[in-house]
Amino acid sequence: MLAVDEALFVQLDPPVLAGSACDDCEVVAFPPAARCPGCAGTAVSRRALPTRGSVWTWTTQEFAPKPPFEVPLSGFEPFVVGYVDLGSVLAEARIVGVVAIGDEVELRLLPVSDTEVTFAFEKVER
Template identity: 45%
Template sequence: MTSRLIDESLFESRESADGEPPRLVGARCSGCGTVVFPRQDSCPRCSDGVMAVRVLPVSGRVWSWTLQAFPPKPPYRAPVGGHRPYHVGYVDLGEVLVEALLAVPRAEIRIGLPVRLTTVPAYRDEDGTEVLTFAFRPERDGER
């Protein structure tokens, strides 16, 4: 089975040889230091600096979360079998909050939970290709 990332521009372009998921990339303003995700061409804070690619940390903490109980508006594509509720939240990566799927069981999810970047299936293309998106899962003790 083949797979692809949902949007290559969200990820670092290098291939991971160690089995780790690709890292997220945002941008950092040279003028005021603001970090954004996804990347932007201009700074939302000062609009003066040059935006440079910034590879984001793979670990963070759940800042806030909710249950997405109904299908989002297009361009959302439901997985095979239709929409199933899922957790979504903001993950604090230190320099920036990233909105993401949370691959965390309901019994474990809480504000402040340490989480780590992963990829999860989003849907299948018409040709059967599995399309992967980024998410955060609980971080295990001792992970780096």
């Protein structure tokens, strides 16, 4: 399997997301950025992000995306999207399953085709 965007990952097995950290002001960004969103500096380095976090907020995407991201109407199913608090950064992500704000979630690979995967977070069952 290939990632839909390899720049988002440090590795796929097991999955670990890549962020960037500013060497000057320590702001962490996801997805990784060439410039710091905090101070606009260019002294940024790639960093592995935690694979567990907590749901900061979420919503359900109830309508099909507009062009150029549309899917055939028969293929669209509503899905959950939200922000996951990874400690140093909030990551916008698909969320698999039923969650509530504050739930602990863990990074998973999500197939998007027969050959490609992206990332999502899934509730950690206790």
